[in-house]
Each structure stands twice: as structure tokens, then as C-alpha cells.
Amino acid sequence: MNASVVLFTADLRLHDHPPLRAASAGGRQVVPLFVRDRGVADAGFAVPNRLAFLADCLRDLDAGLRERGGRLVLRSGEVVEEVCRVAAAADADEVHLAADVSAYAHLREERLRRALEADGRRLHVHDTVTTVVAPGALTPASSDHFAVFTPYFRRWWAQRPRDPLGPPRSLSVPDGVGSEGLPSRDAWPGVSAGLAAGGEAAARKRLASWLRSGLGAYEERHDDLAGDATSRLSPHLHFGTLSPVELVHRARRAGGPGAEAFVRQLAWRDFHRQVLAARPAAAAADYRTRHDHWRSGRSAEEDAEAWREGRTGYPVIDAAMRQLRHEGWMHNRGRLLAASFLTKTLYVDWRVGARHFLDLLVDGDLANNQLNWQWVAGTGTDTRPNRVLNPVAQGRRHDPEGAYVRRWVPELAGVPGAAVHEPWKLRGADLAGIGAYPDPIVDLADGLARFRRARSQNRHVATDKE
Numbered sequence: 001m002n003a004s005v006v007l008f009t010a011d012l013r014l015h016d017h018p019p020l021r022a023a024s025a026g027g028r029q030v031v032p033l034f035v036r037d038r039g040v041a042d043a044g045f046a047v048p049n050r051l052a053f054l055a056d057c058l059r060d061l062d063a064g065l066r067e068r069g070g071r072l073v074l075r076s077g078e079v080v081e082e083v084c085r086v087a088a089a090a091d092a093d094e095v096h097l098a099a100d101v102s103a104y105a106h107l108r109e110e111r112l113r114r115a116l117e118a119d120g121r122r123l124h125v126h127d128t129v130t131t132v133v134a135p136g137a138l139t140p141a142s143s144d145h146f147a148v149f150t151p152y153f154r155r156w157w158a159q160r161p162r163d164p165l166g167p168p169r170s171l172s173v174p175d176g177v178g179s180e181g182l183p184s185r186d187a188w189p190g191v192s193a194g195l196a197a198g199g200e201a202a203a204r205k206r207l208a209s210w211l212r213s214g215l216g217a218y219e220e221r222h223d224d225l226a227g228d229a230t231s232r233l234s235p236h237l238h239f240g241t242l243s244p245v246e247l248v249h250r251a252r253r254a255g256g257p258g259a260e261a262f263v264r265q266l267a268w269r270d271f272h273r274q275v276l277a278a279r280p281a282a283a284a285a286d287y288r289t290r291h292d293h294w295r296s297g298r299s300a301e302e303d304a305e306a307w308r309e310g311r312t313g314y315p316v317i318d319a320a321m322r323q324l325r326h327e328g329w330m331h332n333r334g335r336l337l338a339a340s341f342l343t344k345t346l347y348v349d350w351r352v353g354a355r356h357f358l359d360l361l362v363d364g365d366l367a368n369n370q371l372n373w374q375w376v377a378g379t380g381t382d383t384r385p386n387r388v389l390n391p392v393a394q395g396r397r398h399d400p401e402g403a404y405v406r407r408w409v410p411e412l413a414g415v416p417g418a419a420v421h422e423p424w425k426l427r428g429a430d431l432a433g434i435g436a437y438p439d440p441i442v443d444l445a446d447g448l449a450r451f452r453r454a455r456s457q458n459r460h461v462a463t464d465k466e
């Protein structure tokens with residue numbers, strides 16, 4: 001046997017790919033394999049936006065492999081069964097894949113290891129493919145993971161990431177290994193109209209543009225809703241069409257406050273992965289319970305539905321939710337505001353919001369999504385769990401001229417300047433001009449009072465106004 005299998009998962013690229021480099025060492029033949037995991041679909045995570053983006057990624061990966069003499073082998077079904085079938089067909093003695101952090105991924109990895117060993121084959125799992133620092137590599141003296149970001153970041157920043165690897169020059173795939181046809185993004189209904197293109201080629205084009213014209217101003221402009229000054233690289237990080245290790249190296253090489261702020265965001269990504277790796281139950285359960293009795297019943301569901309539809313009557317919240325539905329993506333500041341509004345102002349369970357985000361976000365990542373929701377809800381790692389973000393104050397601060405709101409809420413397109421953030425204060429013809437835009441579904445003061453009562457806090461609950 002002189003062949004290897006590389007099982008691609010969330011690492012759909014050729015640049016800086018340690019499993020592919022190791023599998024092809026010494027001129028070995030390689031089977032680049034992707035399995036459309038039946039378990040992912042059964043769990044409800046195979047949603048239209050991510051399936052469409054994935055189709056782009058697989059087609060682009062196959063094209064890159066073919067340029068180097070290889071091809072992508074695509075299978076569907078139960079991952080362990082399909083990998084073992086492919087390994088047997090290729091007479092491969094080893095399988096390589098990137099480490100992951102979810103409980104499901106760990107179980108799948110162990111099942112695969114046992115099945116391969118029973119056939120006399122080996123499994124090699126590679127760290128720092130989808131992270132900069134491996135989960136578990138940095139731990140405090142008293143715990144198996146860091147529960148607060150700042151001390152984690154200090155340790156993380158001091159690490160020197162491994163050097164990025166170049167793409168393979170040539171590959172050879174064993175004969176006789178069959179493949180399904182590649183999917184097209186047009187195969188799934190319900191895809192967001194403004195969904196971005198996937199694939200490594202699109203990712204590297206976006207990265208080059210970002211490094212050239214966006215990175216330098218990132219520290220100053222990353223919260224500018226109308227300016228759209230974030231990298232928009234999160235879908236490519238989620239699918240692994242870009243390497244986070246390469247991003248850190250290139251940002252640090254560019255230098256400056258913008259680069260440092262961007263690298264800090266990559267550290268947050270690793271932070272959440274090390275939390276989820278140590279506490280897999282946090283994907284569905286409170287990391288730190290506040291003994292919340294979240295609202296339920298018809299009234300709560302009606303409020304949650306208005307939030308999903310972007311019909312809350314708070315323009316910056318509605319703009320963010322409509323951007324999500326149209327693009328399958330949302331500005332990070334918008335995500336914070338939408339999550340705070342649902343969990344703190346409406347006092348609806350964070351899991352309701354997290355599920356909706358996972359249904360639509362092309363970058364819907366379990367660790368980032370769930371733990372960011374918990375951070376905002378105050379059940380996660382936030383050291384100020386009772387902070388409440390005021391949507392009016394935040395709108396005025398991060399969309400001072402109202403351009404972001406007018407872009408996504410056309411009912412308010414004729415309202416000038418910052419007045420767009422409080423349309424209920426309009427009078428006469430100005431009020432008539434906003435048509436059917438709804439009144440606020442809750443008074444902010446009433447929402448804050450309800451949250452304070454629900455959390456049964458004797459101490460002060462900080463608000464964004466103060």
C-alpha cells in the first residue's frame with residue numbers, strides 16, 4: 001500500500017493544508033475525499049445557504065486539484081462507512097484529517113479511528129488547520145480551559161504560529177475510486193438572494209482586496225454599520241477556504257492597529273473553540289447559568305417572529321435582521337444588537353435566536369454562534385453578564401447618518417439623518433411617509449425593567465445608555 005486518503009471537512013482549500021501535505025509526502029498517491037455527512041443533515045445543520053456555498057467550495061476545490069493532476073472524490077452517507085470504503089478501494093493505509101472541536105466531530109473521529117484500525121489502517125488527526133492555536137494547547141493552572149478571554153488572549157498572542165504551507169505542485173489519485181457528481185448552488189431552494197460566492201479562489205481574491213484596502217482602517221471602522229468595513233472573511237474561515245494561520249502571518253506582516261484588531265478577532269475564534277472543546281454541552285446548555293426563566297407562550301413567540309422578520313419597530317434591529325435574510329450574513333455589530341434585543345429587551349431564550357442564525361448564516365459556526373449568543377445573553381463568558389445594548393443609542397453611534405437603516409428598511413428611506421432611528425417620533429407628513437412600518441413592539445424602559453426583574457438582580461444592571 002502506497003496511498004493515503006485526505007478527508008476534507010471544514011478545510012476546503014489547497015493553500016496551507018497540513019493533512020494534504022502529510023498525505024502526499026514522498027510522492028504517495030492521494031485520494032482527496034469529501035463526504036456529505038448524513039448526520040449533519042439529520043441534525044438540521046444542512047441549510048440552503050451553507051449548502052449553496054459548500055457547492056461553490058467543492059467545485060473550486062475540484063478545479064484546483066485537477067490543475068495539479070488530481071480530482072475530488074465526493075461521497076454521501078455515513079462518514080465512517082464511506083471513508084472505509086474509499087480507503088479499501090484505493091488500497092490506502094492511512095487517512096488524514098483536520099481536528100475539530102464539537103462533540104459530534106470527536107465521536108465521529110473516534111469511530112473512524114476504531115474502524116480503520118480494525119482494517120489495519122491508521123488515522124492521523126492534524127491540529128492548527130482550522131485554528132491558529134489548538135484547543136487545549138493553552139490552559140490556566142487551575143482548569144482545562146480559559147473561561148475569560150483577556151488572559152487567554154495574552155497567552156495566545158505570545159505564541160508563534162507555525163509557518164504556512166504552500167499548495168501542492170502535483171497530485172496523483174489512484175485509479176478505480178468512484179465519485180458522485182459535484183453539486184451546484186442552484187440545486188437548493190431558499191438560498192438568500194445576496195449570498196456571496198464560495199471557494200478558495202473567491203476567498204483569496206477577497207483576502208487580497210481586504211489586505212490592500214481594508215485592514216489598515218479596521219481598528220477605527222469595524223463597527224461602522226453603513227461603511228461595511230469588516231473583512232467579510234468569516235464564511236471562508238468557516239468552510240476553511242482560507243487558513244487562519246496564514247491570516248495571522250499576513251496581518252502581522254502588514255502591521256499597525258488595524259492588523260492587531262483583526263488578529264484579535266481571530267483569537268476570539270480560537271477562544272470559543274477551546275471553550276467548546278472543553279465544554280461541549282455549551283452548544284445547547286448555559287455555560288454559566290443565571291437561572292433564567294425565559295418568556296414562553298404566544299406573546300413571546302409573536303415577539304420572536306417579529307424579530308426574525310425585521311418588524312420590531314427598532315430600525316437598526318430590523319435592518320440587521322433583513323440583511324441576514326437577504327445575504328445570509330450580518331455585520332458583527334448588527335449581530336450583537338440583534339442578540340441583545342432578543343435576549344435582554346424581549347427576554348427570549350438565546351437558543352431561539354441561535355437557531356435562527358444557524359438557519360440562515362453562511363458562516364453559521366457552532367462554536368462561534370452558540371458561544372457568542374451566550375456571551376450576549378449573559379450565560380456565557382462575558383464578565384458583565386447583565387449589560388443591555390440600547391438599539392437607539394447604538395444606532396446613533398454606529399450608523400449616525402442612518403445609511404445602514406435606509407439601505408435595509410426601505411419604508412424609512414425618506415427619513416433624513418439620525419431621525420431614522422426613532423421613527424415613532426415623526427409627525428404629520430413625515431409619519432405618513434413611513435407607511436406600514438410598525439410601532440415598537442416593546443418600550444425599551446419596560447423591557448429593561450422586565451429583564452431586571454427576571455434576573456432578580458439586586459445590583460445595578462448596566463445599560464448602553466450610561
